[in-house]
Amino acid sequence: MALLHNPIFLLLLIVVLGELLGKVHLRSLALGPPAIIFVALAFGHFGYTLPQGVQTIGLAMFIYAVGLQAGPGFVSSFRRHGLAMAVTVAAIVSAGVAVTYLCCRLFDFDAGTGAGLFAGAMTSTPSLAAAVEVIGHDTAPAAYGVTYGFGVLGVALAISLLPRLLRRNIVAEEAALAAELAAVNPPITHRHIEVNNPNIFGKTVLELGLKAIAPVTLTRLLRFGASEPVLVGADTILDAGDKLRIVGRPADLDKVQLLIGPAVAGEIAFDRVLTKKSIVVSKREFAGTTLGYFNFREVFNVQIARISRNGIDLPADAHTRLHLGDVLHAVGDERSLRNITRILGNDLKATYSISLLPILVGLLFGFLLGQLSFELPLLGRLTLGTTGGTLLAGLLLGARYQTGPLIWDLPDTGSQLIRDLGLALFLAAVGTSAGVSFVATLHEHGLALLLSGVAVTLLPVAIGTLVGLWLLRVRFLRLLGVLVGAMTSASGLNAASALSATPYAPAAYATVYPVALIGKIIAVKVLLLLL
Structure with missing residues (x-):
């Protein structure tokens, strides 16, 4: 067949037949994609071969x-x-x-x-x-x-x-x-603690210098005798009997607890004013931007408790750079959360879009690196x-x-x-x-x-x-x-x-x-x- 001498047709035919063969199950065993090589061996035996470039680009893409x-x-x-x-x-x-x-x-x-x-x-x-x-x-x-x-x-x-x-x-x-x-990178959790250290009464959160102690986030504050919590900011003043929700890894929470006060039972929940929302970073222009760039707490009165990335929770540090697909767990009023949602996108489908240029540039970079050579003892x-x-x-x-x-x-x-x-x-x-x-x-x-x-x-x-x-x-x-x-x-x-x-x-x-x-x-x- 003249068509078999056409490398494009031959390539497509071998791959299609190999994929079909790979899907054949013998009991519970199937060859899968490697079945392609059996089909290719048969065609090669009869003199039908593919250019070396096909092997090179295929291997490069895979690796x-x-x-x-x-x-x-x-x-x-x-x-x-x-x-x-x-x-x-x-x-x-x-x-x-x-x-x-x-x-x-x-x-x-x-x-x-x-x-x-x-x-x-x-x-x-x-x-x-x-x-x-x-x-x-x-x-x-x-x-x-x-x-x-x-x-x-x-x-x-x-x-x-x-x-x-x-x-x-x-x-x-x-x-x-x-x-x-999880033992190496413990999951982020939260804990409620009561302010009972006299040395910090009347001080602002900023004056505590928590970032030097542990990467934690203070998200909610319930004043002594109050029924509705408020968001915590750098200028929030702490007093005796106040209850705080802190977010971080267990070992870090223990460190902060030594400074502020003991853990307490109960929940610090918002009634009507503030709500929680998970927002997906889906706009590409914000990928690589630090969390501190947005200044959510001061501009929108919204607190970011933590960031989820590839199933792993990260501290909401101001220097953390956002990745496409990151999930920000935010607390604030509904209007502010809607504004942040519009800014960041919150479109899960958009995170699955693929840009061809970075792939091609990456492969080109790989081919250039492949030209590098080194003199090694005994090996030349x-x-x-x-x-x-x-x-x-x-x-x-x-x-x-x-x-x-x-x-x-x-x-x-x-x-x-x-x-x-x-x-x-x-x-x-x-x-x-x-x-x-x-x-x-x-x-x-x-x-x-x-x-x-x-x-x-x-x-x-x-x-x-x-x-x-x-x-x-x-x-x-x-x-x-x-x-x-x-x-x-x-x-x-x-x-x-x-x-x-x-x-x-x-x-x-x-x-x-x-x-x-x-x-x-x-x-x-x-x-x-x-x-």
């Missing part, structure tokens, strides 16, 4: 979206869990070298075939490039083509089956990690490449959130679309490329090479699971990200994300990816020395 998602929590994740994750990656890469070496000795593979076996089964294109630089193009690329297909699919299948094999409840794991996160010159560059760009821009008018962050639906589309393009191009030499190389080396590829893919994952989960006590959802990051597997990360929509696996993937990238380049050179 960039991952970096954006992981960026905000990358630094804190590495500080708390980096060592255990790095050790797990080292165990996985070392296991890959050991299994490859044993297979080469068992089946009498030459050094080039062994290097291609390692690079393909461990899905590491930079390792293949390093091997070719040393030994040439003779056998390594062909072995890579045979083993890479299962390397892509095998990791995804292993990750999908791991919860069943280990009898892990994903919901329970999410709850355990949420509790761990190392180039970040498309994958490393776009991951680094995603991490940097995701952590920064905004530069001028450009908001780098994406809503979940937009991020998922870019990831899925990028993965589909990547798998289609990789599959057609590997399909060209798949049968010929398989015929030359027999099933030995294919089975060796299966072993080099699955055994390191199993060893990494043992080391990470039981020896180093890495949380299961984070371990999924560590495993796919160590295998530098885009399809594996997609499988991990399908198991849980939480950001733990992507954050772990981004944390260990640079370690795995450099570690595998070192490993393939060590392997060539051994062979």
